[in-house]
Amino acid sequence: xxxxxxxxxxxxxxxxxxxxxxxxxxxxxxxxxxxxxxxxxxxxxxxxxxxxxxxxxxxxxxxxxxxxxxxxxxxxxxxxxxxxxxxxxxxxxxxxxxxxxxxxxxxxxxxxxxxxxxxxxxxxxxxxxxxxxxxxxxxxxxxxxxxxxxxxxxxxxxxxxxxxxxxxxxxxxxxxxxxxxxxxxxxxxxxxxxxxxxxxxxxxxxxxxxxxxxxxxxxxxxxxxxxxxxxxxxxxxxxxxxxxxxxxxxxxxxxxxxxxxxxxxxxxxxxxxxxxxxxxxxxxxxxxxxxxxxxxxxxxxxxxxxxxxxxxxxxxxxxxxxxxxxxxxxxxxxxxxxxxxxxxxxxxxxxxxxxxxxxxxxxxxxxxxxx
Amino acid sequence: xxxxxxxxxxxxxxxxxxxxxxxxxxxxxxxxxxxxxxxxxxxxxxxxxxxxxxxxxxxxxxxxxxxxxxxxxxxxxxxxxxxxxxxxxxxxxxxxxxxxxxxxxxxxxxxxxxxxxxxxxxxxxxxxxxxxxxxxxxxxxxxxxxxxxxxxxxxxxxxxxxxxxxxxxxxxxxxxxxxxxxxxxxxxxxxxxxxxxxxxxxxxxxxxxxxxxxxxxxxxxxxxxxxxxxxxxxxxxxxxxxxxxx
Numbered sequence: 001x002x003x004x005x006x007x008x009x010x011x012x013x014x015x016x017x018x019x020x021x022x023x024x025x026x027x028x029x030x031x032x033x034x035x036x037x038x039x040x041x042x043x044x045x046x047x048x049x050x051x052x053x054x055x056x057x058x059x060x061x062x063x064x065x066x067x068x069x070x071x072x073x074x075x076x077x078x079x080x081x082x083x084x085x086x087x088x089x090x091x092x093x094x095x096x097x098x099x100x101x102x103x104x105x106x107x108x109x110x111x112x113x114x115x116x117x118x119x120x121x122x123x124x125x126x127x128x129x130x131x132x133x134x135x136x137x138x139x140x141x142x143x144x145x146x147x148x149x150x151x152x153x154x155x156x157x158x159x160x161x162x163x164x165x166x167x168x169x170x171x172x173x174x175x176x177x178x179x180x181x182x183x184x185x186x187x188x189x190x191x192x193x194x195x196x197x198x199x200x201x202x203x204x205x206x207x208x209x210x211x212x213x214x215x216x217x218x219x220x221x222x223x224x225x226x227x228x229x230x231x232x233x234x235x236x237x238x239x240x241x242x243x244x245x246x247x248x249x250x251x252x253x254x255x256x257x258x259x260x261x262x263x264x265x266x267x268x269x270x271x272x273x274x275x276x277x278x279x280x281x282x283x284x285x286x287x288x289x290x291x292x293x294x295x296x297x298x299x300x301x302x303x304x305x306x307x308x309x310x311x312x313x314x315x316x317x318x319x320x321x322x323x324x325x326x327x328x329x330x331x332x333x334x335x336x337x338x339x340x341x342x343x344x345x346x347x348x349x350x351x352x353x354x355x356x357x358x359x360x361x362x363x364x365x366x367x368x369x370x371x
Numbered sequence: 372x373x374x375x376x377x378x379x380x381x382x383x384x385x386x387x388x389x390x391x392x393x394x395x396x397x398x399x400x401x402x403x404x405x406x407x408x409x410x411x412x413x414x415x416x417x418x419x420x421x422x423x424x425x426x427x428x429x430x431x432x433x434x435x436x437x438x439x440x441x442x443x444x445x446x447x448x449x450x451x452x453x454x455x456x457x458x459x460x461x462x463x464x465x466x467x468x469x470x471x472x473x474x475x476x477x478x479x480x481x482x483x484x485x486x487x488x489x490x491x492x493x494x495x496x497x498x499x500x501x502x503x504x505x506x507x508x509x510x511x512x513x514x515x516x517x518x519x520x521x522x523x524x525x526x527x528x529x530x531x532x533x534x535x536x537x538x539x540x541x542x543x544x545x546x547x548x549x550x551x552x553x554x555x556x557x558x559x560x561x562x563x564x565x566x567x568x569x570x571x572x573x574x575x576x577x578x579x580x581x582x583x584x585x586x587x588x589x590x591x592x593x594x595x596x597x598x599x600x601x602x603x604x605x606x607x608x609x610x611x612x613x614x615x616x617x
Contacts, residue, residue: 195453196381199472203387254381292380293429295406 024157025077031153032073036066054123064115068108073150080158087162090155097151104147105140112139171341178337193250193284194219200254215253222246226277233342237304237311238270244283244302251287259291264303272311274364275338281331282315282360290317290358299357309366316359322351332360339364373490376417377403378410378433379425379451384472388423388451391479398483407431411439411514412521414446421486423470426452430523431514434458437503438560439514440496441552447489448499449482458506465498504560513561515541515548524548526561530579530595534572544597567614569593569603577614 043058076097086093113127113135120127129135197219204212225243241263248261283302291298298319305312328336332351339347339362346365351358375392377400379385389400402417404410408430414422424433431439437448452458453472462469468482468489512523524543533540534554541548550557558566558574568574575593584592589605603611 191454195472196384199387199453199474200381200383202473202475203383206387206390207383254383257382258380292427295429 024161028077028154028157032070032150036062036070039066056123060116060119064112067115068111069146072104072108076151076154080154084158084162087155087159093155094151098147101144101147105136105143108143109136109139174337175341178334178341196254197250200250204253211253215250218246218249222250233276234273235276236270237272237274237313240274240276240279241265241270241302241304243277244279247280247283248300248302251291255287255291257297258294259287259298259300262299262301264301264305266305269304269306269311272364272366274311274313275342278335278338279313279315279362281335282362285329285331285360286315286317286358290320294319306366311362311364311366313362313364314359315362316354316357318355318357320358321353321356322358335362373398373421373487374401374417374419375399376401376410376413376419376422378405378407378413378423378428378436380405380428381425384425384451391476392423392483395483397487407433407436408514408521408523411436414440415516415521416519419446420490421447421449423449423451426450426455426458431512432507434503434507437496437499438507440500440503441556442495442497442500444496444500445493446496447486447494448496448503449486450499450502458502461502461506465502467498467502513541515550517548526565527576527578529566529576530597531573531575531599531601532557532566567611568607569601569611570607571604573601575601580615 040059040062043062044055047053047058083093083096086096113129116127130138197215201212201215201219204215222243225239225246245263252259252261279302283300286300290300296319298317301314301316303312303314303316328351332349336349339349343365348361348363350361350363352361353359373395375398377385377388377392379388382405385403385405389403392398392400398421401419402413404413406429410422410424410428410433411431413419414436422436424436426433433448433450433452437450440446448467450458450462450467450469451472452469459469459471461467468485470478470482511526513526513529514521515524516522524541528543530542530544532554533542535549537551537553539550539552539554539557541550554568554572554574558568565576565578566574567577575595579595579597581594581596583603584594586592589608591603591608593601593603595601
């Protein structure tokens with residue numbers, strides 16, 4: 001049985017993160033060196049108490065042990081990329097290393113004792129130790145114990161690396177997913193909005209040419225912005241507000257008698273960069289759930305200000321409340337995911353009932369972004 | 372004269388429809404509504420020949436308004452919608468009239484012509500009602516007459532339904548409503564999630580059943596939570612037991 005031999009490969013070996021392995025290898029060897037220096041220090045201090053001992057004796061004892069152990073450890077570290085696929089099955093991982101332990105014990109004992117005997121002889125002395133039976137059992141036990149310890153360290157380091165790698169990949173996947181969702185979302189919402197807006201133009205044309213004209217211009221501007229904003233992800237708040245304004249203008253034309261809008265924007269925050277089209281889904285939601293489903297007039301407030309080092313944006317509407325069993329729709333989830341990817345935990349999006357209506361609060365850090 | 376009701380929650384869109392219908396020499400707008408509930412009220416009160424219903428409206432969608440009508444209703448429905456692939460596909464399959472926003476005079480004229488032909492052929496609105504029932508989300512609310520007006524009640528609040536010729540008494544804890552529908556048709560509209568037939572002339576909300584007492588010949592007495600006792604005929608016994616998980 002030889003589990004070290006590569007399994008029948010059906011596809012390309014997975015990449016276990018070469019960059020992480022290089023970095024963690026250095027850390028592992030640093031730990032290894034510190035360990036052996038400590039061992040040597042303890043041995044030297046021990047020997048100093050014995051008046052008969054020579055200065056080189058503890059160095060030889062620990063040095064010979066370290067030399068052979070390092071050779072084997074070096075091998076173990078070298079092949080760990082091949083074992084990485086077993087990291088999620090610890091027993092399998094340890095077994096695939098420990099099956100070599102008998103060989104390690106034999107070579108270690110033979111090599112170390114040969115070295116010690118040789119050097120003692122060269123110095124004109126004889127190396128004294130317990131009987132061979134005891135030596136073999138004692139050293140084998142010590143080797144088993146130490147192998148377990150260091151394999152444990154290796155396992156911990158590699159598991160951590162694996163976890164980090166997977167986490168990073170998960171993040172990348174999520175980011176790609178969020179982008180795909182954004183694209184899909186835009187695809188979902190736009191047709192309905194566009195056809196309704198076109199119908200309003202077609203209705204206004206017969207009664208008020210100037211208003212129809214303005215509406216077409218606003219529609220054109222909004223289309224231009226939405227076609228462009230996929231390219232660069234961040235946009236100044238002023239620009240995003242301009243998009244909101246265009247959208248609101250068009251919706252206001254459709255629901256003129258049912259909606260009033262109020263903008264409360266602090267001029268100081270207009271240049272703050274924010275993710276493009278972050279706020280538009282919030283306003284779309286207000287129209288979809290607040291205005292289009294209400295028979296009473298709805299008041300909408302859009303506010304932006306700086307508070308406690310964060311950019312606070314609120315989109316609030318009267319006339320509707322969240323049901324107790326309310327769950328965020330794809331629009332909110334998408335917004336939240338984008339915020340998480342760009343700002344980590346520093347940004348938030350809260351939707352709650354407030355002052356007889358629904359309010360969406362977005363909070364973005366004013367410092368530079370994490371991404 | 373063809374009497375028309377127009378319903379759209381967007382004023383410009385509604386005014387355009389009203390204007391174009393009024394331009395037809397043989398048509399008159401007898402009512403217009405800004406939401407689904409008032410549209411249903413208009414239809415119930417004015418009994419028009421044709422209704423132009425926007426699909427997306429507050430309170431009730433155009434499809435839901437249609438779903439509340441009886442299939443044998445003589446009302447012809449023209450759905451008006453901006454973009455709703457599912458609904459439009461369903462309209463096409465069932466040859467129901469619809470207008471896609473934005474539409475021009477030619478398209479509108481074609482629809483009007485089709486309406487005239489159907490009225491001459493005395494076709495019923497069954498297709499539109501069927502579409503409404505199939506496309507509108509599960510019917511959780513029921514439109515019931517309340518004096519001169521119509522009102523919406525939660526299907527969950529209905530305890531039991533009692534057939535009375537071509538009418539149905541809809542019993543809630545608070546009061547009863549009389550609906551000009553057949554029990555079978557109403558049950559079809561409400562779906563079989565909540566209500567189950569217990570008798571030729573009665574159906575009950577599963578949630579309002581308190582207990583069952585066996586009688587002779589396989590009939591049972593159903594005790595509702597509100598204390599009322601109803602008869603479960605053995606013909607419907609198995610179906611009820613199956614629904615109650617027995």
